[in-house]
Amino acid sequence: MGSTRGRRGPGARWPLGLALVGALVLVVLLSSLLGAVRIPVELGFQILLHQLTGGWLFPSVCAGSGLTPSACTSRVFIVWDLYFPEVLLALLVGAALGLSGGSLQGIFRNPLADPFLLGISSGATIGAATLYVYGIGIADADLYLPLFAFVGAVATGLVILAIARGRYGSVETLLLAGVALANLLSAVLSLILLYNPVGGEQVTFWLLGGLGLADWTIDGLALGAVLVLGTLLCLHGRELNLLQLGSEVAQSAGVDSNRVRRRVLILTSLLTAVAVAFTGIIGFVGLVSPHVVRRLLGTDYRVVLPGAAVVGALFLLAARDVSYLAFPGSVLPLGIFTAFAGVPFFLYLLYRQRQVSTMGAV
Numbered sequence: 001m002g003s004t005r006g007r008r009g010p011g012a013r014w015p016l017g018l019a020l021v022g023a024l025v026l027v028v029l030l031s032s033l034l035g036a037v038r039i040p041v042e043l044g045f046q047i048l049l050h051q052l053t054g055g056w057l058f059p060s061v062c063a064g065s066g067l068t069p070s071a072c073t074s075r076v077f078i079v080w081d082l083y084f085p086e087v088l089l090a091l092l093v094g095a096a097l098g099l100s101g102g103s104l105q106g107i108f109r110n111p112l113a114d115p116f117l118l119g120i121s122s123g124a125t126i127g128a129a130t131l132y133v134y135g136i137g138i139a140d141a142d143l144y145l146p147l148f149a150f151v152g153a154v155a156t157g158l159v160i161l162a163i164a165r166g167r168y169g170s171v172e173t174l175l176l177a178g179v180a181l182a183n184l185l186s187a188v189l190s191l192i193l194l195y196n197p198v199g200g201e202q203v204t205f206w207l208l209g210g211l212g213l214a215d216w217t218i219d220g221l222a223l224g225a226v227l228v229l230g231t232l233l234c235l236h237g238r239e240l241n242l243l244q245l246g247s248e249v250a251q252s253a254g255v256d257s258n259r260v261r262r263r264v265l266i267l268t269s270l271l272t273a274v275a276v277a278f279t280g281i282i283g284f285v286g287l288v289s290p291h292v293v294r295r296l297l298g299t300d301y302r303v304v305l306p307g308a309a310v311v312g313a314l315f316l317l318a319a320r321d322v323s324y325l326a327f328p329g330s331v332l333p334l335g336i337f338t339a340f341a342g343v344p345f346f347l348y349l350l351y352r353q354r355q356v357s358t359m360g361a362v
Helices: 010-031 041-052 069-108 120-134 138-165 171-195 197-207 216-234 237-243 247-252 257-279 285-297 301-326 334-352
Strands: none
Touching: 010 069, 010 285, 010 301, 041 069, 069 171, 069 216, 069 237, 069 257, 069 285, 069 301, 120 138, 120 171, 120 197, 120 257, 138 171, 138 257, 216 257, 216 301, 237 247, 237 257, 237 301, 247 257, 285 301, 285 334, 301 334
């Protein structure tokens, strides 16, 4: 906490923060042109600007492209109704995972914490597996899959909350309980798949994460949830700063550390449940994003939390773009690409922890 990086002043933070937001806007625009069908850059920007301005810019959306009216209509549908909703969902889920990771690292004072540490993702997996394996509402999977996954994740979060409210709900107890729950739920998942292996392929694909459910309705639901829950989490920046100094110091400043941990844990569980429900399990976004922000903008959680949301969105969008650029015409799970980037970073953190902590002494 005593490094110059940790004491970076507002004057040094603003340019970097604005650069991150500008990079996010640019990546969103460029990502909207990438997908299984290649769209010329100029035509893609014309379509985006036409749709975003309600036709004020480029009233003849495909002017100069040489496309027939039917071909133009299909390109507009691909960019606006297929690619752009997918990009927005990646942005929202990446922001949710980054923000959740920053919050958990704050309440646990553990630089290796991430949104899946407490087994919440495993609970969502049980919900998804129940739908696929037992064929419950499979005809309307786009509707029921997020619902089942969300219920499974929230149920696991409630178990963790019950432990947190108990007499022995210390940070160490919560961490160990999360690991134990994750292993138990993995065993339950194995039993479910053994009972009916037919649904195993769909479950496996969902486990690796993807944006296949993206559409304007899903994006609207995700936007509302992420805005509300994310704003509430960001309001806890001051309390998380005090928690880094220890429970006694926080208590002397009028902050009930146990109450703050429970409140942040509830919000983080709900936010992670939303992300997992719509995309499946995408690892390492919540682990990597807060560390990047701390190195760029300092350790003040009033900056770390919104910054982690921006970096998380950039990370997941970059993973989506790399998947389309490296394997054009294919739709691959995003969890593969986030793991390729996240595992080396995780190993680096383990190595670095031997020398210095990015979070200060516990």
